[in-house]
Amino acid sequence: MAERVQCEFFLIRYVPDVVKGEFANIGVLLREAGRADSAVVRFTRDWARVKCMDADADIVLLEALEAEIGARLRTVGKDAPGADQGIKPVMEILEDTLANSVQMTEVRACLAESLPAEIEQLMKMYVEPLKVKTERKRTGRAAIAGAMRTEFERAGVWGLMRKRIAASLYTRAGDPMKIDCGYRPNGVIRMFQAVSLEGDVEAAKGLAYSAPQLMEGVQRVEAARLELTAIVEPLRAVSDTEDEAMERYRFGVEAMERQEIRVVTLNDLARVAETARVELRV
Template sequence: MNERMPCEFFLIRYVPDVVKGEFVNIGVVLREAGGAARADVRFTRDWARVRCMDSDADVALLEGLEQEIGARLQRAVTAQDPKRVMDVLEDSLSNSVQITEARACLAENLPTEMEQLMRMYVEPLKVAKVRAQQTGRAAISAAVRGEFERAGVWRMMRKRIAAAPYTQAGDPMKIDCGYRVVSDEARGVVRMFHAVSLDGDVEAAKVLAYSAPQLRDGVGRVEAAELLLTAVVEPIKMVAEDEGEAWERYRFGVETMERQQIRVVTLSDLARAAETARRELRV
């Protein structure tokens, strides 16, 4: 039996009114105990409880905060900065976002423990069950993140990659995630992944297909690299039981993207993509 590692975690809370003191847990920070140890952060992907408490909540800002905290934690670890993690986080948080005191735990590994803490404190069981039955872009995005996290590469990837630097100013598109390959056999390659739901509507597929040539040219110009763009979709059996209208829409969406050299994979292919990322990022 593998020995469990001592860790500590902090809950991140959204507090829309500090006078009332009401809050909802939105994320977890988990780190190995002692020194400049490994650390990770994860926020919820389901903001329904936040919107229920505060209909004006800036969810985009909260999602961006997760990335900022993750980047700060990584810099602290890489530089072996002795500054306490609490101090690093408090520098990042606004008055409406608070962090609890550290709590101790024993972990088999960080990704597994993070999953457990998220289920216990951030996403109640009844919510997790509902999410497991969801289809659509949100469910695909969650599956993509989960697979890359299990492979141990999520923290090394770029998230919500703005298209504007590669296409033109004002382009609102953001690609879900990606990374630049660092392995010797594929230097000069950037991989990007984007969740596209083909359940009932193929507009997202058409938008991504339209943007792909400009993205590809822009990555070549800005990063002197080849772009390998992947769309992640539901398996056809999840959206179409037979060869009817839904089946035709699904095939149209896939073929529209493939004509623009977008690799289309389903949820069942994610483990292979994550393993490739692990190898290419030298994890």
């Protein structure tokens, strides 16, 4: 049996009313004991409890906070891998965000087989709400995006990726499109977008329309080639042998492939995530 690793974790909480003291755990920060360079952070994907406590909660800001904390931890970890000061910049971020509405608990100890496995367990124990059997299954783009994030998290690369990448950085001001995630291994930038072909193909057409400008813009701004990948449902998941659904599906795939968009299905996600793990040297 592999020896367990001595770890420390902090819970990140949303506190809409400091006077009342009510809170909802929204994330976990985990690291090997005394090692700032090993720290990883994970936030919830289900903001229902936060919205229930505070209907006006800025969910977009809270989601962006996860990426900001992750980036700060990686920067500090390089400068001070053995120092406890790795947590101080995180506290500064939290203090600057929504006043005192986002807080971090005192450190707690735990033993872990691995950091990815342990943060998954801590999220289930302290953060994620219990799933009820009657919960409606996510479908369409939401299901694809959730599966994509899950696979990248399992590979340990989600925290290293850019999220919600604004197309306007590469096309023109006012472009509302956001690309789900991406990373840059070497001279190529890989971006991934969840595209559902279950109901209609408008999302596929929109991505195909934007692809040439995105590719040209990435080359101009980043001096790199863009490999744009669309993640879609398998054909059998949307067609059920209906001719119209099959034709719609094929039309969407072909529209994207004509613009040099790589199209892969949910069945290929594990392989895509493994490639990212290797390229990002996790």
